[in-house]
Amino acid sequence: MSNQNQTPKNGNTLGVVAPQQLSVIAQAVAGLDASQLTWVSGYLAGLAQAGGSVSAQPANQVAAAGEQKTFTILYGSQTGNAKGVAAQLHSAAEAKGITCKLVSMADYKARQIKNETHLAVVVSTHGEGEAPDDAMELHEFLASKKAPKLANTQYAVLGLGDTSYEFFCQTAKDFDQRLEKLGAKAALPRVDCDVDYETASATWIEELLSKIQDELKAESSAPVAAATSVSGADAVQTYTKKAPFAASLATVQKITGRDSVKDIQHIEISLEDSGIQYQAGDALGVWFKNDAAIVAEIIELTKTNGDDSVTVAGSELSLTEALTAKLELTLSYPGFVTAYQDIIKNDALQDIISDKAKLRTYLDDRQIIDVVREYPGQLTAEQLASALRPLTPRLYSIASSQAEVEDEVHLTIAHVDYTAFDKRHQGGASGYLCSRLEEGDTVEVYIEPNQHFRLPENPETPIIMVGPGTGIAPFRSFIQDRDAQGASGENWLFFGNPSFTQDFLYQTEWQGYKKSGLLTRLTLAFSRDQEQKIYVQHRLAEHGEEVYKWLEKGAHFYVCGDANHMAKDVEQALIDLVAKYGNKSDEEAKQYVVALRKAKRYQKDVY
Structure with missing residues (x-):
């Protein structure tokens, strides 16, 4: 007859573990992260099955266990590219028998970094050199006085960016500098990738694993459970970027x-x-595909032959085919101008290139075709193809x-x-x-997939959506989804554009949702319909008290649209209204908004 529910003679209501033993256990596991707790539970379960007991270990053995080497791959991703590279590194490491963890920076406990012995950072940059939303907390922590010394950490950083922007790979540069300042040692020099990042990232993965695999393979035989922590499970897609x-x-x-x-x-x-x-x-x-007329004009201006063969990303095709479907002809960037000038040797173009500020100003309102029109030259097909970056x-x-x-x-x-x-x-x-x-x-x-821009799991949770211009797009999907699912949560939309009569996107739909009650509140900001321009951030300020009440009852706050201006102005308006109606200092209001972001109640889809 089972005695599981009987109280032991010593009065221990836990049935198996004495209070003093429980206290020792609690002290022993304090501070362990999720993967370490998983290993401990498996270790103890193994002892139970074997009928064994745990004897005290010498202090030097305990210390050695605490020095267990780890390999953690952290990613900060705005559009998913950094996450993809990090996942490739994780798969390649496991294929070599290396135990490692793959973690979104959004889910990583910043203080845990002091326990890392081997760290890989894959991170993108957006806006004016800003960290992606999921990397922001760790990015700030490493620059703070709270950041620990990392003398026992080896690290490698890969940045993803776009050379057409001034602050190319700035977030990766920040992570590299901050880790070095904290005493960590670079296993490899930082690699900064342009939009055609696949080859460079693959080389980085191979070199990094070659550098650290001997150390980590020796450790992988130890009983440490592998842990993969990725925010949200992506649905398996049959069609991908490489196979659309x-x-x-x-x-x-x-x-x-x-x-x-x-x-x-x-x-x-x-x-x-x-x-x-x-x-x-x-x-x-x-x-x-690029405009056929532009393709033909570039071929003419560069005196190339469209039928000549070129090699792009390992594939051989005609120059015309490459310019049509494989090479970027729209977005201008400094790398093209420099490569083009190296071939045509034009003094006037060289004068522009010699001044970085002048070059960026020159490129602000020009596409690739404008540069070639202004400075035509004679190239070979291969030279032209090599000067251009792959189309993305x-x-x-x-x-x-x-x-x-x-x-x-x-x-x-x-x-x-x-x-x-x-x-x-x-x-x-x-x-x-x-x-x-x-x-x-x-x-x-x-x-x-965008796991960092999702409706609340609870359909009763209220949401506030701020989406001027084409930023309205995901909120149309949100409201359709809530309608189809019968979600009862309140919905508040802030929308702005120049003119009510010309620019109220999906007007009939939104008014229908408002009439049905699905859209609880609709707040509009048409900037040119009055003498003084009014934008969504002004409407947020006007309705600040009610917005704060919604946040206090658990509302999620979403922003979609321009990253450089609108999103920053909206965030400042949010901080200001929290300070005013929450009776908080500016610093307390900022921390309130940071807490919203940590709780995934403040999400942005900005570009």
């Missing part, structure tokens, strides 16, 4: 008025027969819920279309989708 789905363009519809200063298009793409699944908050990756897909926030539209995906795209230097200019992907493709044409797409 050939979808059909179903609808292209302008949704701004004839007199609007903006050309914003609603795009519907059919995913029929693909099996592709996506969630509200995800992005759609779109591969595009554009990511667009999805503007639909699959629960509502099933085998479709919707986008809200600002068509970049303007005149400069007496020539028409269009965006690469926006011109392709909005102007050069016809309905029924094929477009290659894939889903880019």
